[in-house]
Amino acid sequence: MSRFVLRRLLSMIAVLLAISILTFLIFTAIPNPALRLAGRFPTPATLAHINHQWGFDRPVYVRYVLIMKLIFTGQIISYSQQVNVVHQIWVYLPVTASLAIGAGIIWLTMGILFGVLSAWRAGRWLDRGLTVLALIGVSMPVFFLGAVMSYYIGFKLGWLPPSDYVPFTQSPWEWFRHLIMPWIALSVLFIGVYSRVLRSTILDTTNDDYVRTARAKGLTERQVMGRHILRNSLIPIVTLFGLDFAAVIGGGAILTETVFNLHGVGQYAAQSVQALDIPPVLVITLFAAFVVVILGAVTDILYAYLDPRIRL
Amino acid sequence: MSEGNGDLVSVAAGASTDGSDAPEGTPLLAVDHLRVLFPIKAGTVVNRKVGYVHAVDDVSFALREGETLGIVGESGCGKTTLIRALVRLVDATDGTIQFRGTDITHANRKDLQPIRREMQMVFQDPQASLNPRKRVNQIIATPLRIRGVPKDRFETETRGLLDKVGLHAEHLNRFPHEFSGGQRQRIGIARALAVEPKLILLDEPVSALDVSIQAQVINLLDELQDDLHLSYVFVAHDLGVVRHVSDRIIVMYLGKLVEISPAEELYTKPIHPYTSALLGAIPIPDPNENRARERRMVTGEPPNPINPPTGCRFHTRCPFATEICKTAEPPLTEYANGHLAACHHPQHVTASEVVNAVRSDASPLTAGDDRPVT
């Protein structure tokens, strides 16, 4: 097992390196980079500074090293905004984290609950009802659901605040109230997917030979479900969750953040793209990729822990 | 066995077909010191070759036209890898395979094409080896096309083939899942026959079938062999089935060929202890016989094919093993009647038979020169 972990971590580092090079290469395709970076009405001094900092007059590999240095020492600046990008991301991260973690907990528990219920009552009304809900969840675009909720529940009925974020440290209750709708909007899709996946995995597993053996041993249905069926069926869910969660943290909740005006990493990315502000886009891309790769490695290791056959 | 021994050079009448320019007496299939090793890669940072699985480890034999050669052994003996290597589904690591005198061991796809028409394979799992999305007529159309049959003759040919294997015209338009296991296997056989091969290799063709259906398919294979002058290489783990269909039987253990016996002699005169063990393990469907015979159980499990035992590979489980068995690999010795065995202490042979026995050229290259000792 430890050799597996070591190998996985080593390959993770290799992948991260490859991603950083790839991302860098993509951004070298931009023509007139210094001008683009400099924002509106740059002064010659600014341009010279940029050229020096980013090394546009130097060979490619030097540029790579320079840029990576800028990013990893937290010195990279958005010239149009006049802010330190890494610092900005740091400021916005708690918002995205709150959104992602809260939604993650909700979609994982609800997805598993609905999946188990659907499988348990397969073919009957409860299952059909949950299937319809799942399909709605999967088909409903998050921005549509978000906008509808924000308008009706937030604006019209006034039950919950329609937008914005309140830091936890400022007021836990308000923090919570502001996040409920975004959490729901973001989770609905995943609940739909997870419940369907778990339902079919459970139904498949129930017919597996070792489940028959478990029953033949005299275990109650509950014990069979808990110790054998679920223990095996949840493994694919774990994998899914690792990757989905990573994607959300990395800025995949762009739409939710925008609709609810939550100043998270996703919204920052959206704004930067619209403004064609390159440094934040570059850094967030790397950030998102890194989060996915790292959480992916963690998921793989967790998977190997859960399934002893996968310890290659 | 091949070169060097006089009794099996004559080939059955009607041997050469069009396109064959091989001299008379050439065996249909000649395998020489064939080895198929699968590398095992492991390592923390970089995958390195840490060993080999000795799936097939220096096997030699020849198949005459019209003959049925049975190959038996348990899991891990290499029989499936061997048969796949013969049709080039798997590449040989060493040694040669010759079909009618032509070396096909490393032939490329183009050169292999005409040979492949003459050698066809029938697989073990009739459900998995038929494309579930194709109807029977489509499944059989592909080999017909390869043979060059004009399109307007497809249906007649297909009906003819189905008829040969005991299926009917109404089966033409059906999908595989609409048939029983035995019927699917018949379709597989019809497909193999469609290119008009001379040699059919069968990998456990009846293991997945019920016993009464097995009998039907075995009878069918018998009939087809007589009607179409086919040769068979028949791989199975069921010794009873193999003995029923084969002229000669090869017994394999852990990648090595341990015995080649004429089918009539296999039960009465098993020379290699593993063959005896195999025969002893098979329960006879006859209570009196079962009660009467004294059976020696072979203990333990087959050893690891990655690190096979030194010397004779069977020595770890052999009740007759001595010092020499642990160190020296036994050569294949030829006894009377074309019966070969690789053992230092052959069973069921008289002293004079041992004296007259010769070392066969089919012996593995790593085997010593030791003469057997009774």
Added chain:
Amino acid sequence: MSVDARTPPTDGGHLLEVEGLKVSFRTEDGVVRAVDGVSFAIEPGEVVAIVGESGSGKSVTAMTLMGLTRSPNASFEGRAMFDGRDLVSATDDQLRKVRGAGIAMVFQDPMSSLDPVHRIGKQIVEQIRVHDKSVSKAQALDRAAELMERVGIPRARERLRSYPHEFSGGMRQRVMIAMALSNQPKLLIADEPTTALDVTIQAQILDELRQLRGETGAAIILVTHDLGVVADIADRIVVMYAGRVVEQGTLDEIFYDPQHPYTWGLLGSITRIDRDRSQRLPAIPGLPPSLLRPPEGCHFRPRCPHAFDRCTQVPELKARLADAPDHLDRCWIEPERKRSLRVVGDQIGLASEQAVVS
């Protein structure tokens, strides 16, 4: 031991008594009569083989005894008396107490019959503790190690911590047997326990089962299609075809004096390594019937070369030989004629004109 339609059902002395068991499944295409009236009895310590091919209903019968076939679309009739209780009508709770304790089962495919994510020791311990919560985990582990040793697994104590995929097929089957014996069952049901194994390993496992039967006194129901295995270990045989018992008797009776054409066909289909290789096997033509719309009367009639007009009536399962009151069969042919009808060439088989494939 004999179960005859006229004998009133009794519980006296039999370990297991199955009477008129019927199992049907409702499917989209109709009702499948998987088991259509099966009766037999098992005495303590004996080995009874239930022999048949696919669709015979032998596995469904065995699994029904443990209640493993219960589902919303299954319906049951008849009784199976074990230890004073009817297994067919027992509640799930009552049945669960019997499963894995009084009656234990070993399944066919050892590769998939063990949970891949739990260690072997844990899986054996689970069976012990679900029936007796007073046993501590440590005690249960000790017992598990003992059991594994008993069935011939080397280094049993260490291997308690192994996962199923770290064992070979033969070893896994031994683990299954050890697990099944963990609560000293009175009846062990083995459903094709050696079919997926190599022949030398099969011999070892059968030997194991024989020894264990001697040591524990458990009765064994061996469900199989392999008559060789049957000849090796069974005391009595129940032959099933298309959901019904077609013949029942002792080992010698079935092998040397078979009374039903299907049995003849089965015996004729076997390739024997100790006999002369005959030209053609006297095989049974055709295929087993559909259980959705089984043939009228005797289920074997469409494939039987000796069928005649009476065969459209269902033959009773009863003893038709004066000197063998426990040898039952379901065939209308007069016993005197059977002796000559069943010989093909120099062995027992089913005579037929040509292979017919339906």
